[in-house]
Amino acid sequence: MISNLSAANSTVSTAEEEAYLYLQKALRLGRYKAGERLIPEDIAAEIGMSRMPVREAFRRLAADGLVTLRPNRGCVVAGLTLDELNEAFEIRSVLEGLAVRLVVPGLTAEHFEELDRLLIRMERAGEAGSTDWVLRHQELHAYIYTLSGRPKLIRQIAALHVAIEPYMRIWFDYVDKPLSAREEHQNLIDALKSGDVALAERVMQEHVLGTAALLADFASPGRR
Amino acid sequence: MISNLSAANSTVSTAEEEAYLYLQKALRLGRYKAGERLIPEDIAAEIGMSRMPVREAFRRLAADGLVTLRPNRGCVVAGLTLDELNEAFEIRSVLEGLAVRLVVPGLTAEHFEELDRLLIRMERAGEAGSTDWVLRHQELHAYIYTLSGRPKLIRQIAALHVAIEPYMRIWFDYVDKPLSAREEHQNLIDALKSGDVALAERVMQEHVLGTAALLADFASPGRR
DNA sequence: GTTTGGATAAGTGGATACAAAAATGCAGTG
DNA sequence: CACTGCATTTTTGTATCCACTTATCCAAAC
Structure with missing residues (x-):
């Protein structure tokens, strides 16, 4: 189906993977509004991990075009014009x-x-x-x-x-x-x-x- | 030109950005062979930073299809069949x-x-x-x-x-x-x-x- | 001689701590 | 009353540390 955008071994599950899937799902469902800021700490808390794997998930999401990442300015939901x-x-x-x-x-x-x-x-x-x-x-x-x-x-x-x-x-x-x-x-x-x-x-x-x-x-x- | 694959503010330069550009250049020039493993610590040492920004650069390179990332197995140069x-x-x-x-x-x-x-x-x-x-x-x-x-x-x-x-x-x-x-x-x-x-x-x-x-x-x- | 098992080494993933940068708010000034 | 500059707060970026996974190597068994 659609879900395996990035090659991922289904048996091995890292925290980063979990964060990525969690955020992708939320973004697909339109849970976050376009332009909204995604705060790493909040999301990390939601799924019970530290900021780091969340940050890495952000990078993948950015590559998919779902969020925008600017240096020192954090992560915002991409939203398409x-x-x-x-x-x-x-x-x-x-x-x-x-x-x-x-x-x-x-x-x-x-x-x-x-x-x-x-x-x-x-x-x-x-x-x-x-x-x-x-x-x-x-x-x-x-x-x-x-x-x-x-x-x-x-x-x-x-x-x-x-x-x-x-x-x-x-x-x-x-x-x-x-x-x-x-x-x-x-x-x-x-x-x-x-x-x-x-x-x-x-x-x-x-x-x-x-x-x-x-x-x-x-x-x-x-x-x- | 070609270089700005990922949206990046040219004035602000983070360590991750530096690592990304460094590795992209090396990969474009074919400095690493396909299948070769990229060891974060070595690369971090080469450009004078810790492993972390290098790891994040790996993710971007993976999104570009230049390297492959497997959980717990590190980063290998992608090489195309x-x-x-x-x-x-x-x-x-x-x-x-x-x-x-x-x-x-x-x-x-x-x-x-x-x-x-x-x-x-x-x-x-x-x-x-x-x-x-x-x-x-x-x-x-x-x-x-x-x-x-x-x-x-x-x-x-x-x-x-x-x-x-x-x-x-x-x-x-x-x-x-x-x-x-x-x-x-x-x-x-x-x-x-x-x-x-x-x-x-x-x-x-x-x-x-x-x-x-x-x-x-x-x-x-x-x-x- | 080949295979299997386990001990050891190497390396990755993630958490925490710290430094640097940006955002915020407030006071002072025009 | 708006604007500027500074101090404080918040948030991001990076380094270091620890735990856990994977790879390597050697020895023992078949």
């Missing part, structure tokens, strides 16, 4: 497009079945609420790009999904289950089924950029 | 393609003049040796994608150039100034001059992937 949000979608569009290009030639009937299942699950989750829907949506995309078998590509795309996650959630709540979502993803899956590599890549790119446009359209949720 | 090297080029191709797509509509005569100058400078550097050539080559590419004005895109592409830098250098030395380089980049600049966005994007993608193919062709330099 509208421009940055758009940029994230632009990058996603070409990366996921590339993934599709790599994946399409190898797709089989079993893959298509799984895609159909994931689409249905995403739809159902939409009834429940934004949190579920966003995760199912990520799951559907992740299923596709993971088939590429390209570790770096997978990690980069996953990281982008994490970065935009709070905004997707806000957007979904705000417009109340966008009707276009089902249709869009059905189109995408159809394009994958067609076996036409160039078409599928283009549809994926347009799908991602289309979402960006919708998102940008309604508001700028968490301006920095 | 042939597959990983190819993947880096694939990602570069779509990202730099995107950059070109964004940049082409706004290009003016002045930009073209600068591109011509950079091409000549790259050529001349080729006479001197691989180190200069690789830097000039990066400079040429950086000039193009930097015009996109997309901070995240710029940082990601720059990071990829850094990661593949040692391999470009080895390759350049090995085949002794590839003749195709001049021609390839002339084509690229011509495509930019044409003003045809789709064409320019395609030429950039093909240029990058073409380099990957050449590089993969002759050997696998630093197999992990």
Whole structure:
């Protein structure tokens, strides 16, 4: 799934790892507001460790673009401007497009079945609420790009999904289950089924950029 | 230029920053071999500080993909397998393609003049040796994608150039100034001059992937 | 001769302590 | 009443220390 952004041995668990996962989860859920300062001591106290592993977790989160680190000024929640949000979608569009290009030639009937299942699950989750829907949506995309078998590509795309996650959630709540979502993803899956590599890549790119446009359209949720 | 991968205030200089830059430079120059272990204490001694800031620098380098960090096992120089090297080029191709797509509509005569100058400078550097050539080559590419004005895109592409830098250098030395380089980049600049966005994007993608193919062709330099 | 076990050494991760830097608040001045 | 400068407080950055994990090496057993 999404969680293993950084290579981590699942059996060994360090305090830094714990801090990283804890903070990533909180940030994904939008528990901290954009621009808010993260105080190492407080967080260390929350999860019962000293400041040091928390500091190291900050560095990883900064690399993921979730927080900003300035020398002697501490750690603030990154929050994306509208421009940055758009940029994230632009990058996603070409990366996921590339993934599709790599994946399409190898797709089989079993893959298509799984895609159909994931689409249905995403739809159902939409009834429940934004949190579920966003995760199912990520799951559907992740299923596709993971088939590429390209570790770096997978990690980069996953990281982008994490970065935009709070905004997707806000957007979904705000417009109340966008009707276009089902249709869009059905189109995408159809394009994958067609076996036409160039078409599928283009549809994926347009799908991602289309979402960006919708998102940008309604508001700028968490301006920095 | 390339160096500011992570947002850093240039006036404030912490020990961690110093360690990061020191190690990045060494890694770019291929001073450490792939798979070699980096011992915090040794490096700390070299630049006159304690292990701690070095450890934090390791985390940033790991995020850049230059080293690998395993719990309780320390830090080893990443080194790319042939597959990983190819993947880096694939990602570069779509990202730099995107950059070109964004940049082409706004290009003016002045930009073209600068591109011509950079091409000549790259050529001349080729006479001197691989180190200069690789830097000039990066400079040429950086000039193009930097015009996109997309901070995240710029940082990601720059990071990829850094990661593949040692391999470009080895390759350049090995085949002794590839003749195709001049021609390839002339084509690229011509495509930019044409003003045809789709064409320019395609030429950039093909240029990058073409380099990957050449590089993969002759050997696998630093197999992990 | 190879393998397995354990003792020892080396090295990493984390906590605490200390130094340096930035933020804050207050008083004095224009 | 706003502004400047200084003292205090807060917070960050780095060093050192300790505990625990991993690696190394040698000896004993098969």
